[in-house]
Amino acid sequence: xLGSNVPGNLNPHVSVDCVVFGFEFGKLDILLIERNMRFEGxxxxxxxxxxxxxxxxxxxxTAASRVLRxxxxxxxxxxxxxxxxxxxxxxxxxxxxxxxxxSIGHPExxxxxxxxxxxxxxxxxxxxxxxxxxxxxxxxVSEVKELAFDHLAIVQQALHVxxxxxxxxxxxxxLLPPKFTLRQLQQLxxxxxxxxxxxxxxxxxxxxxxxxxxxxxxxxxxxxxxxRYYSFNRKKYQxxxxxxx
Amino acid sequence: xLGSNVPGNLNPHVSVDCVVFGFEFGKLDILLIERNMRFEGxxxxxxxxxxxxxxxxxxxxTAASRVLRxxxxxxxxxxxxxxxxxxxxxxxxxxxxxxxxxSIGHPExxxxxxxxxxxxxxxxxxxxxxxxxxxxxxxxVSEVKELAFDHLAIVQQALHVxxxxxxxxxxxxxLLPPKFTLRQLQQLxxxxxxxxxxxxxxxxxxxxxxxxxxxxxxxxxxxxxxxRYYSFNRKKYQxxxxxxx
Numbered sequence: 502x503l504g505s506n507v508p509g510n511l512n513p514h515v516s517v518d519c520v521v522f523g524f525e526f527g528k529l530d531i532l533l534i535e536r537n538m539r540f541e542g543x544x545x546x547x548x549x550x551x552x553x554x555x556x557x558x559x560x561x562x563t564a565a566s567r568v569l570r571x572x573x574x575x576x577x578x579x580x581x582x583x584x585x586x587x588x589x590x591x592x593x594x595x596x597x598x599x600x601x602x603x604s605i606g607h608p609e610x611x612x613x614x615x616x617x618x619x620x621x622x623x624x625x626x627x628x629x630x631x632x633x634x635x636x637x638x639x640x641x642v643s644e645v646k647e648l649a650f651d652h653l654a655i656v657q658q659a660l661h662v663x664x665x666x667x668x669x670x671x672x673x674x675x676l677l678p679p680k681f682t683l684r685q686l687q688q689l690x691x692x693x694x695x696x697x698x699x700x701x702x703x704x705x706x707x708x709x710x711x712x713x714x715x716x717x718x719x720x721x722x723x724x725x726x727x728x729r730y731y732s733f734n735r736k737k738y739q740x741x742x743x744x745x746x
Numbered sequence: 747x748l749g750s751n752v753p754g755n756l757n758p759h760v761s762v763d764c765v766v767f768g769f770e771f772g773k774l775d776i777l778l779i780e781r782n783m784r785f786e787g788x789x790x791x792x793x794x795x796x797x798x799x800x801x802x803x804x805x806x807x808t809a810a811s812r813v814l815r816x817x818x819x820x821x822x823x824x825x826x827x828x829x830x831x832x833x834x835x836x837x838x839x840x841x842x843x844x845x846x847x848x849s850i851g852h853p854e855x856x857x858x859x860x861x862x863x864x865x866x867x868x869x870x871x872x873x874x875x876x877x878x879x880x881x882x883x884x885x886x887v888s889e890v891k892e893l894a895f896d897h898l899a900i901v902q903q904a905l906h907v908x909x910x911x912x913x914x915x916x917x918x919x920x921l922l923p924p925k926f927t928l929r930q931l932q933q934l935x936x937x938x939x940x941x942x943x944x945x946x947x948x949x950x951x952x953x954x955x956x957x958x959x960x961x962x963x964x965x966x967x968x969x970x971x972x973x974r975y976y977s978f979n980r981k982k983y984q985x986x987x988x989x990x991x
Binding site: 561 | 754755756757758759760799800801802803804805806827829830831832833834856858860910913914
């Protein structure tokens with residue numbers, strides 16, 4: 502068991518990769534880095550996840566926070582570790598990936614990567630409050646079909662975890678403003694789940710969430726019938742959560 | 747960003763640690779390994795999680811399956827990766843841990859560990875079907891107060907993840923026999939959640955689970971009033987799950 506310090510043991514570098522979701526009413530984006538390279542005599546461009554090798558004396562979570570800070574200038578973003586990936590050969594599926602790794606002096610042996618996902622409300626934490634690293638841009642999740650290395654699989658897994666978490670954690674309310682309409686709440690679910698929901702069913706389900714509380718205030722200055730505002734009651738959420746199973 | 751192949755990058759060994767939960771009606775156990783050592787001239791015994799270093803050319807999940815197979819003789823047990831832990835110094839909090847690592851020829855530098863939890867139904871997969879490695883034994887989760895290294899924190903995190911998963915995945919039904927009574931279902935929830943549940947509330951909640959289906963069969967040869975059997979309908983579960991958010 503543990504202790505067999507033979508040369509056959511894995512001794513990799515470790516990286517963190519961050520799937521940064523950006524939420525705006527109406528769409529879900531992801532933050533990607535453009536990779537420019539020459540491969541077989543031709544210029545080649547593609548996209549990859551933001552990430553970096555973990556440094557000695559650095560905790561995994563610290564490394565992920567550092568990558569996010571360097572990328573966006575933001576601290577204290579919601580950040581969750583959700584997977585470790587270490588399949589042999591995971592970086593070497595495409596010959597161009599090998600060429601690129603060599604060109605940047607990257608260790609060629611296996612890299613175990615620890616995947617994190619993060620959520621940013623683009624509306625609230627808007628461009629005034631954060632500056633993207635020059636080669637980073639937002640792309641609609643639904644349009645991302647190909648990425649470097651195994652990054653597409655890492656994104657798909659993040660999306661799966663995010664959708665599950667949406668059901669069991671108060672993520673929705675971290676992305677909404679302090680007061681929100683039921684229409685906004687439904688839009689948020691639809692954007693993250695990637696499918697439209699029946700309005701009547703949705704409202705029925707929300708009525709079973711005692712922590713979504715109507716407040717005595719309505720929209721103003723809207724062209725349609727002003728909707729009531731709701732707020733999220735964290736105490737009630739914790740109580741409900743504790744009682745449920 | 748990625749590519750800074752400087753000596754300051756982490757280059758650890760990687761291990762897997764397995765939190766193996768054993769479920770029996772009435773209690774939740776965990777499989778632990780006894781560690782015997784001499785420390786400061788005295789015999790010292792304590793407990794640790796089963797685990798091993800990951801081998802070269804071995805996938806992380808493969809390594810965890812191997813540890814479980816060596817430990818129990820069982821293949822195809824429910825096994826879920828839930829965390830990667832790589833805090834500097836995580837193995838070196840207790841001087842005796844350092845002494846022990848040295849004694850077994852373990853690399854002294856940092857080891858990043860990938861934590862898995864696993865579920866075994868002790869009643870069903872009983873001693874006839876599996877043989878525990880000689881130094882492994884079941885211990886009631888509620889009585890585990892101290893473990894080697896940071897293993898107690900790893901167990902506590904596993905328990906937290908298991909309890910969350912119980913709410914969003916059909917774990918309960920993997921642990922129950924194909925037909926079960928509502929009393930058995932409640933016991934299972936109580937054992938995993940570590941608290942007792944109100945019977946009326948519980949039955950009300952179960953009545954909102956269209957995938958828990960009464961069958962036309964009752965207990966026989968019981969001293970109390972025979973209870974109806976239920977079964978788990980996976981198709982209905984998948985449909986309900988898909989419709990919910």
